[in-house]
Amino acid sequence: MAHTTSMDPARANGWFRVERAPRLFRLVIGGEWTVHEAPRLDFELRHLDPGDANRAEIDGSGIARMDSAGAWLLVRTKRILQEHGKTVEGPILPEIYGPLVHTVEHEHTAPPVTIPHRHTLHALLERVGHTTVHSLVRAYEMLGYLGRVTVETAEAFMMPRGNLRVAALIHQVEETGLNSLPIVGLLAFLIGIVLAYQGADQLKRFGAEIFTINLLGVGVLREIGGLLTAIILAGRSGSAFTAQIGTMRVNEEIDAMETIGLNTVDVLVLPRILGLVIALPLLTFYSDIMGLIGGAVMCYFDLGITIPAFLRQLHEAISMNTFLVGIIKAPVFAFVIGLVGCYEGLQVERNAASVGKLTTRSVVESIFLIIVLDAAFSIMFSILKI
Amino acid sequence: MAEPANRDAVITVRGLVNGFDETIIHDHIDLDVYRGEVMGIVGGSGTGKSVLLRTIVGLNRQRAGHITVFGRDMAHLGGHELRELQTRWGVLFQEGALFSSQTVAENIQVPMREYTQMSQELMNEIASVKLSMVGLPEDTCRKHPSELSGGMKKRAGLARALALDPELLFLDEPTAGLDPISATQFDSLVCDLQKSLNLTVFMVTHDIDTLRATTDRIAVLVDKKIHIGTIDSLRHDPHPWIKEYFGGVRGRAALAS
Numbered sequence: 222m223a224h225t226t227s228m229d230p231a232r233a234n235g236w237f238r239v240e241r242a243p244r245l246f247r248l249v250i251g252g253e254w255t256v257h258e259a260p261r262l263d264f265e266l267r268h269l270d271p272g273d274a275n276r277a278e279i280d281g282s283g284i285a286r287m288d289s290a291g292a293w294l295l296v297r298t299k300r301i302l303q304e305h306g307k308t309v310e311g312p313i314l315p316e317i318y319g320p321l322v323h324t325v326e327h328e329h330t331a332p333p334v335t336i337p338h339r340h341t342l343h344a345l346l347e348r349v350g351h352t353t354v355h356s357l358v359r360a361y362e363m364l365g366y367l368g369r370v371t372v373e374t375a376e377a378f379m380m381p382r383g384n385l386r387v388a389a390l391i392h393q394v395e396e397t398g399l400n401s402l403p404i405v406g407l408l409a410f411l412i413g414i415v416l417a418y419q420g421a422d423q424l425k426r427f428g429a430e431i432f433t434i435n436l437l438g439v440g441v442l443r444e445i446g447g448l449l450t451a452i453i454l455a456g457r458s459g460s461a462f463t464a465q466i467g468t469m470r471v472n473e474e475i476d477a478m479e480t481i482g483l484n485t486v487d488v489l490v491l492p493r494i495l496g497l498v499i500a501l502p503l504l505t506f507y508s509d510i511m512g513l514i515g516g517a518v519m520c521y522f523d524l525g526i527t528i529p530a531f532l533r534q535l536h537e538a539i540s541m542n543t544f545l546v547g548i549i550k551a552p553v554f555a556f557v558i559g560l561v562g563c564y565e566g567l568q569v570e571r572n573a574a575s576v577g578k579l580t581t582r583s584v585v586e587s588i589f590l591i592i593v594l595d596a597a598f599s600i601m602f603s604i605l606k607i
Numbered sequence: 608m609a610e611p612a613n614r615d616a617v618i619t620v621r622g623l624v625n626g627f628d629e630t631i632i633h634d635h636i637d638l639d640v641y642r643g644e645v646m647g648i649v650g651g652s653g654t655g656k657s658v659l660l661r662t663i664v665g666l667n668r669q670r671a672g673h674i675t676v677f678g679r680d681m682a683h684l685g686g687h688e689l690r691e692l693q694t695r696w697g698v699l700f701q702e703g704a705l706f707s708s709q710t711v712a713e714n715i716q717v718p719m720r721e722y723t724q725m726s727q728e729l730m731n732e733i734a735s736v737k738l739s740m741v742g743l744p745e746d747t748c749r750k751h752p753s754e755l756s757g758g759m760k761k762r763a764g765l766a767r768a769l770a771l772d773p774e775l776l777f778l779d780e781p782t783a784g785l786d787p788i789s790a791t792q793f794d795s796l797v798c799d800l801q802k803s804l805n806l807t808v809f810m811v812t813h814d815i816d817t818l819r820a821t822t823d824r825i826a827v828l829v830d831k832k833i834h835i836g837t838i839d840s841l842r843h844d845p846h847p848w849i850k851e852y853f854g855g856v857r858g859r860a861a862l863a864s
Binding site: 255256257259263264287293297318319320325328572573574 | 800
């Protein structure tokens with residue numbers, strides 16, 4: 222009998238040895254056939270030369286310890302031998318490992334699944350196509366949702382006693398409006414300072430520093446005040462809407478509401494959207510004022526323009542229209558933030574990861590839409606020559 | 608069931624006190640789990656079954672008492688020693704707790720990748736073996752957890768808990784939410800693994816069929832204390848909750864068969 226020792230039993234914890242007789246391939250295995258030995262055994266067993274004997278025998282009586290990784294290696298080796306046309310006897314094993322090998326052998330009948338490679342050109346094209354179609358479908362659905370919310374809003378105002386949840390609405394005004402005052406005020410004040418400083422710096426060169434106030438007044442009232450507030454609220458309240466409604470979706474609360482017969486648009490969506498539509502114009506006004514105060518402070522310290530002089534110049538620079546052009550955009554922005562936030566919240570699937578994903582998407586989408594709409598307003602106002 | 612006195616304890620709990628704010632959940636409880644046994648933990652809702660499990664695996668800090676696992680005091684384990692200990696146990700959480708950003712196969716391979724040097728090919732093979740062992744079809748490998756039903760998540764979670772063939776397995780309500788056939792398969796799976804790997808199992812469960820089929824001893828949490836015994840000895844326990852549990856309609860039906 223010829224011996225081929227693939228591993229030295231004395232040194233290795235898990236080992237096997239091949240004994241070749243004229244018509245018999247004998248595999249003797251022993252030691253620890255466990256997950257920690259598996260990497261080494263795996264490599265050696267893959268390169269096992271099955272020879273041309275038509276009978277094989279596996280003797281595992283020397284196994285000291287075996288777990289399912291080891292059992293799999295044994296079963297796999299047995300299958301490889303069978304594929305080479307051998308009739309395999311055994312494996313002979315210590316009694317306690319019988320059930321384990323039996324389980325692995327009989328439960329696992331299909332060939333191992335190969336995990337598909339995801340970085341091919343084909344996969345890239347597939348992803349691009351998938352994303353495009355998905356975006357179009359989403360845009361279509363959101364348009365449908367806009368329609369539904371519009372109808373429900375109209376109904377709520379026509380039958381105010383039935384549909385409008387006043388307590389929830391007031392709660393939302395407090396949550397999105399009152400509670401945002403500190404952050405909106407501080408940021409608007411700081412932006413006012415920055416704007417005045419940069420304006421003064423440039424205009425000083427022409428000796429036209431007094432026009433800093435014009436820049437500030439028009440900039441803050443027409444654009445910055447409204448845009449800044451809307452973006453802050455998209456981050457603060459739009460994300461909260463998605464997360465709140467999304468979490469309710471995960472907990473099946475939305476499903477529970479529907480089975481009880483509550484209209485989710487009335488209960489969840491309208492108070493949030495309308496609350497924001499009320500709060501955002503007020504916040505925009507507040508943010509305008511804070512921005513101007515910031516600018517005035519900077520003008521006083523940087524240019525030495527006193528407050529009465531500042532007010533006089535401001536009065537000449539801006540008209541009521543300047544203010545109205547800024548403030549008129551606020552309800553539209555509010556509606557978009559609320560709509561996107563609630564819509565994405567309702568799209569959440571029943572898993573926690575989906576809440577995070579859609580919250581991010583909701584913020585990105587609403588900020589994107591706010592800026593697109595702002596540009597559209599600018600174009601419209603320039604055509605109307607306002 | 609061998610005599611506990613001369614057996615090697617894998618988990619030892621001494622004088623454990625747990626509580627939240629004002630409420631005490633465990634009031635000085637003692638518990639030993641011996642090598643190779645299946646210990647079932649039962650108790651009404653809110654009696655702290657899961658809290659006990661979480662405390663033993665170190666997710667919850669006890670107010671008082673000592674816990675040793677594999678003879679090591681859990682309170683005094685450094686990062687490296689703890690890591691080593693963690694490769695010797697597997698935990699199945701109630702909802703499976705699969706990593707949602709990864710496929711099922713990748714989930715099962717997380718412990719293998721972290722603690723062994725197996726080739727990707729071998730890991731794929733072993734992941735698919737584990738999946739078939741817990742009774743999931745082959746194509747589950749490529750799916751993400753969000754595409755699985757509750758019962759499938761639980762089995763995939765078990766496959767991950769078994770990834771490194773641990774010596775000690777913690778199961779938190781493993782058969783809850785499974786259909787009776789899957790639950791029975793699960794019971795026999797636990798029995799098989801337990802025999803083959805000399806596995807020690809710490810199982811929180813409500814399922815009296817599972818208790819009967821798999822457990823060697825049962826610990827009942829009642830009135831902040833713990834009553835330990837075999838199914839037969841606990842049936843004669845005078846405590847009203849335990850009496851109701853084993854003597855109620857469901858208990859009688861399960862124990863009669």
